[in-house]
Amino acid sequence: MSIRVIIIGTGSAISDRAYGSSAAILSGDGIVLIDCPDSILRAMRDASVTSGIRLDPMSISDIVITHLHGDHVNGLETIGWKQWIARQGGNATRPNLHAIRPVVDRLWERLAPSMDQNGSAVLADYFSVNTLVPGVPANIAGLRVECRSTEHLIPCCGLRISSGGATLGWSGDTRFDPEHIDWLSSADIVVHETSESRVHTPIACLNSLPPELRQKIRLIHMEDNFNQAVTDIVPLTEGEVLDVTGSVRSSID
Numbered sequence: 001m002s003i004r005v006i007i008i009g010t011g012s013a014i015s016d017r018a019y020g021s022s023a024a025i026l027s028g029d030g031i032v033l034i035d036c037p038d039s040i041l042r043a044m045r046d047a048s049v050t051s052g053i054r055l056d057p058m059s060i061s062d063i064v065i066t067h068l069h070g071d072h073v074n075g076l077e078t079i080g081w082k083q084w085i086a087r088q089g090g091n092a093t094r095p096n097l098h099a100i101r102p103v104v105d106r107l108w109e110r111l112a113p114s115m116d117q118n119g120s121a122v123l124a125d126y127f128s129v130n131t132l133v134p135g136v137p138a139n140i141a142g143l144r145v146e147c148r149s150t151e152h153l154i155p156c157c158g159l160r161i162s163s164g165g166a167t168l169g170w171s172g173d174t175r176f177d178p179e180h181i182d183w184l185s186s187a188d189i190v191v192h193e194t195s196e197s198r199v200h201t202p203i204a205c206l207n208s209l210p211p212e213l214r215q216k217i218r219l220i221h222m223e224d225n226f227n228q229a230v231t232d233i234v235p236l237t238e239g240e241v242l243d244v245t246g247s248v249r250s251s252i253d
């Protein structure tokens with residue numbers, strides 16, 4: 001058993017070259033998105049072409065949102081409307097949306113100005129919302145999902161996603177936090193953010209980690225001028241397929 005992860009975006013918040021950091025996990029129920037950045041439909045199409053694995057936005061069953069920065073949620077309106085319109089013809093289900101309490105509490109505040117249909121709509125018209133609680137595992141499309149709050153500009157969480165003995169770690173946006181890395185380190189592959197900012201994790205901090213840990217980290221949320229030569233940690237590419245297994249790790253480029 002493994003977890004198949006297709007990387008959709010690898011960029012930082014202000015990249016003009018890459019999509020916002022996000023991925024799709026293929027589950028028996030459909031596609032589980034981790035975050036939902038700008039241009040999500042085009043990003044999914046591009047990842048489909050590169051990976052050879054079709055990512056149909058109508059097959060999104062679940063969306064896990066780490067936090068409310070635009071490079072992680074700006075695509076929600078698009079997915080929300082696309083599936084809502086299809087439901088008017090009876091052709092789609094309502095995607096589940098999972099996030100920690102502070103994100104759930106303010107999400108509609110962000111979406112309502114463009115989605116409230118003159119006051120007659122609510123968030124539940126577009127998404128079935130489930131609140132993630134740190135320390136309490138959730139079952140999302142058959143995957144065991146744990147979350148942990150990170151240290152960022154706004155409330156954010158990292159994730160451990162397990163299935164069949166395999167675990168994917170996902171840092172979420174965070175400043176360098178050894179405790180968070182320790183929590184993630186039990187995973188078979190750890191997707192960790194990097195950017196040169198006090199609210200993100202500079203690459204020099206990740207370079208200071210032990211070699212056996214660096215070996216299972218994959219980099220995401222990279223700035224456009226990121227210099228790959230300064231690290232031996234492998235950066236992710238858009239459309240890359242990660243097959244996360246419990247014992248043997250492989251990456252298909």
Ligand SMILES: [Zn+2]
Pocket residue numbers: 067069152173
């Ligand atoms: Zn952020």
